[in-house]
Amino acid sequence: MLGYLTKRLIQMTVVLWVVSLIVFMMMSFTGDPVFMVVPIDATDAEIAQARRILGLDQSLFVQYVKFLTSIFEGDFGRSYVFRQPALDLILQRMPATLEMVLVAMALAVVISIPLGVYAGAHPGSRISKTIMAGSLFGISLPGFWVGMMLIYLLAVQWGWFPSSGRGDTVEVFGMRVSLLTADGWTHIILPAVTLSLGTMAILLRITRAGMMEVGRQDYMKFARAKGVAPRDVLFRHGLKNSLIPVVTIFGLQIGDLIAFATITETIFSWPGMGKLLIDSIYRADRPVIVVYLMLVALIFVVINFLVDLLYTLIDPRITLK
Amino acid sequence: MSVQKQALLEVRDLKTRFYTFAGVVNAVDGVSFSVGRGEILGLVGESGGGKSVIGFSILGLIDPPGKVDDGEILFGGVDLRRKSEKELQKIRGKEIAMVFQDPMTSLNPLQTVGEQIDEMLRLHSDLDGKARRARCIEMLSDVGISEAEKRLNNYPHQFSGGMRQRVVIAIAMIAGPQLIIADEPTTALDVTIQSQILKLMKQQVREREASMILITHDLAVVSQMADEIVVLYCGKIVEKGPKQDLISKPAHPYTQGLLGSIPKLHDRQDRLTQIPGTVPDVRNLPQGCNFRERCPFAQARCAEEEPEQHALDAGRSVACHFPLEQELAP
Amino acid sequence: MSVSLKGRSYRRFLATACTVAALLPGAALAEGKSVTIGLTADPSHLYPLAGEELSSNIMYYHLYDPLVKRNADLSFGPGLAESWEVLDDTTWRFKLREGVTFHNGNALTADDVVFTVEHARKSIRPDLVANIAEVKAVDDLTVEIKTPQPYAVLAMDLAELLILDREYTTATGDEQMDLKPVGTGPYKLTEWIKEEKLVLEAFDGYWAGKAGIQTVTFRPVTNPATRTAALLTGEVDVIQDLAVRDVERVKREGDFEVLTRPSLLNVVLAMDTREKSPTISMAKNPMTDVRVREAIARAIDVDAINKIVMNGLATPSTQYVPSSHIGYVEGMNFREMYPHDVEKGLELMKEAGYADGFTMTLDATNNRYVNDAQIAQALASMLAKVKIDLQLNIMPKSNFWGYIRVPTEKSSFIMSGWDVPSGDAGSMYGALFYTRDKKEGYGQVNRGSYSNPQVDALVDKADSTSKIEERDGYLQEATKILMKDIPMVPVHYEQDIYAVRKGITLEPRVDKFLWAYEMDVE
């Protein structure tokens, strides 16, 4: 366990370092962020002063070294645009994103797992075929288009849901949560549904594939030979065994959800960190982009760790090494 | 020497077919045999001969695209084919248990062996938890696993292959079935373990006065275990009869070929080298005798007419136009 | 109170500058009135010296006040300074209003003004005080400002310098000022949840009387379609920048009102006048010939762009600056001088020796101006008719400003916008048309490398007089020369389009700064 943790920790450090390095290198191709800050008719002297204030007057290498050294003091750099610590900007917006991702994930799990088990257990049936065709549509739909249509129909035409924003929030442990208010729920439904469609389809398909794979295993037939009812064979022996690929994909999907949240948040004006990323990209605000990507990498490492832990809970053959 | 007792299981004209893209496969094509109480029947044949399908047909576990198309499976005088799935569930495990070929895959890797043995008792007995547990420990000791109580909480991957097959046997035996269908129970095991497991199975069956169908490609195994032997080729019975007679005086050239391939000592190499050629494509069987192309004694008639099963002496029958007469040297 | 919507507002400015004209909110004060406004973006800052963009500017003017106040119609009047006088060519004396307090209770003093000027000079916005050489407090309520040279429009410039409290700002620090702003403005900050909402509360002690609307909530809704939806579903009462295509729909709904106002943002096309141009593969740049520039101007059907791309919600530009500005020549119209005429354009091309046309690239944005990418496409289709094959290089604004930056090594033809809220053509001419690298602070965005000594001289003269009438005269001369030389094609002024729920009184400001102090709710 200790060895495993050390290994993971080293991996994480390397990943974070590489991410920061790549982002720094790549971002030197983008537009000069100073032009996003100074007035359009700024003189050279004014531009130079702005550069100095933003720390952009030094070479990229020096900027990078400075960035790395200040990380050890807990300083992840300041946004060029907001002049605020980049980490704070992201952390302020993170609860909103995580909340949406959470609801989307929950929706996906609640809907896709039972349907996937059914489709995997009855591969030939008409209902299964309908479910599978539906899931294919799910992965073929462009998410932004679905979001647009949902806003147009459900918010504008019929007025069932608000079209944008987060609604009322309640502060819990310093984080703003909208899941505790009715208004918050009406706001989160559309974006969460939009976001969850793809994941729903993928989880469903993986669950089905897992079930079918497991269905071919000897122990399933052996269980039937023991006299276990088909339904119990499915759920007692099958489901748990088919969960391992599902858990893996589940972990990957959280990453995808966080990524696709950028688009969903842009459409629904959801005040999360994904929208901040898109805005920062438009504004060439490198410090925010670096920290965002490092933070997301960190989240992924944590998710991978949790997935590994989950494996050990599901499968006694797996130990953390 | 077997004594013809009242039949526990009687299979009549069983036909199981698989409907695949390239045509219909007659995996089991009109097979009839019976198993008496307390009797061990050996079902022998090369791989692909439809032996396992018979086992699953009996238990009603043929999955699409396969289907039992015809025949009767009389268990204790009742046709299992007429039973509903619900009724069959009560028979599976309790009346007829099965031991699979590969103990590595027939146990659920995510459940402790205790849970998996216990499942049988939960399904087929009224015992309470404590009694069931005691019974499980007892059973596990019976099949030769030491520290049974402790090992109940272990997972299959913590056992060796032979130990796992012992667990499978424990599962098969614990509900006290009248018939055990063992499908190649030792094929996946090391040679040294094989005889231990066979011994254990025989002992368990005899102790409980149960019957057993032993499905194998290995006539050597059958000769150690069985009372009666049925030899299958391409989904059909080519010869059957009491073990002693059949082994000492095989009437069908295929049986003779199989006997010739019994390994000397532990030499498993060159199996079946005595029979030239391979099993024909079951989707595309030749006219006449299926074995004709590999048969050293084949004649013109064999190519035209399929041989019927006909009785020889005491309980024996053979499907060959020209059954062998000579006694085989032991 | 200044009410002029059009015309020469600076004259009115001169007339009213020294009179006290406190603006009183029209409606009676009523507790608890509130309004929610959907903005195009969350403000980046609440600290005026941290940066400049529209959403932040809107917040600044709620939270702070300048010495000189710019009214909705671009006329100017007293702000924190109740009066001022010009002592000599370069010295101005401002008398501060008495009894003005900051949100924290501190009284406004001349020292705060001195602090603000000094602090701005070190900040990212030194341009705010570029025309101030020296500032000193004469007494508690009197400030004296010296300009480096005679500078007639100092007062107008000061409308953008928002006064900070020395004590509070020093104690809080620049970074925290963004989060905890304190000014003298009509509203103070209650809550700012980034990207969600920003709530302002009326400041009881506002010097010009407490605001009529007690609570103002700003919500950033970036996507134009979503913003429209937010209005239609009642989530917000007012939206900024209604998409031109949504105007019809919002009007049809009945419960809403669409308000438009020509903005000061002139969309212009800068043409390279260097001998060799980066994207033109000819030895000599055709656009050095004024006939080619005229042909381009004539090929562009501004009315068609207005009608179809802008849905009729743009105002074709008549000159480089709006009619309200110093330097505007009454009666001169680019559209009449060079009306849309493809035949004439082809003829001019032929005369100039380019009967077969040429190929060049237009650099334009896709997220800066209203329908900018669509305008660029329309331009390509129009210029094709005078045999100019226009390639489009369209990019987001994050890349654009660096890409087209003077010395424009990669550009021949650039579409951008120019916005002069100071009400004066001088700064634009000095930055856009003054010969490059000739004088510090001039020609810094002269993207076409246009150079005309006459224009340079006129700008110099305008910038060295302290008399507004003289400045106006010089700049008008410059305008006349520029209109003949065509260094740029002015296309149109965008219209600022707002939509409000019925019952909300809103007069759009020329400078786009939504100001709740001037609004009312039924």
Added chain:
Amino acid sequence: MQGFLKSEFFFNYRRSASAIIGSALMLVFAIYVAFGPWLVAQNPHDIASLELLDSFKPPAWLEGGDPRYLLGTDGQGRDILASVVYGARISVMIGVTAMLCSCLIGTVLGLLAGFYRGVIDSFIMRIADIQLSFPSILIALFLMSAVGTGIDKVLIALTAVGWVVYARTVRGSTLSEIEKEYVQAARVAGLPDRKIILKHVLPNVLTPLIVIATIQVGTFVLIEASLSFLGVGVPITQPSLGLLVKNGFDVLFSGLWWTSAFPGLAIMMLVFGINLFGDFLRDELNPRLK
């Protein structure tokens, strides 16, 4: 051919409705790619040919529709049908080209990693690991924001995210392939590495790539659409289906639904077809599942 028609693959194909529908949809889009310019009257990418006055015409069957523009026009007077055909060409060409580039690069790197092991292997696989810890869309989005917009840039970004899956698959198969006797024998016989890789290893590692490649085209079409929707994809003068949807989004609330509905539908059909067929291929070519 006779052999193919009799093969199990073709037998299953004929019996699978989804395979037939999927390949039919793919065929439609293949026709668009090959013959698009001859199918529609207008070239929507030739800006000079557009008539601004024909903008925002509704579909022909609606009031105000123009029979010349079956699915209506957009704000530049572009025929939507023509835009969809041309947009589908761009989307498909981007998807297919990026897939081929990814496949080529990924296969080469996978072969090198699997064949030579050691430092090359760890280097390539560590990069792959790091990359796999990020969702593709995020990497592509970041790359596009760094390198700027354009079809070539989209191809670079997609290839950069797409090669990993091939490299890993090929490496795995290569590792098991070089253990086999005939490869060992070839090595002992002194055959040059290049020959062993090309003649013995490569042909045996390609089959699983077919499924990956098919599905990846669909994934790429969606990623490209998302990038273009966010404004960091293809240039506006050569709109892909995704960019058409984005352009339509800006006017959707004015009731001009056709400008975004049809391109969106086209994306869906295209990706749906690819996925249907890919599913069938996966079932056919993956012996484990049979």
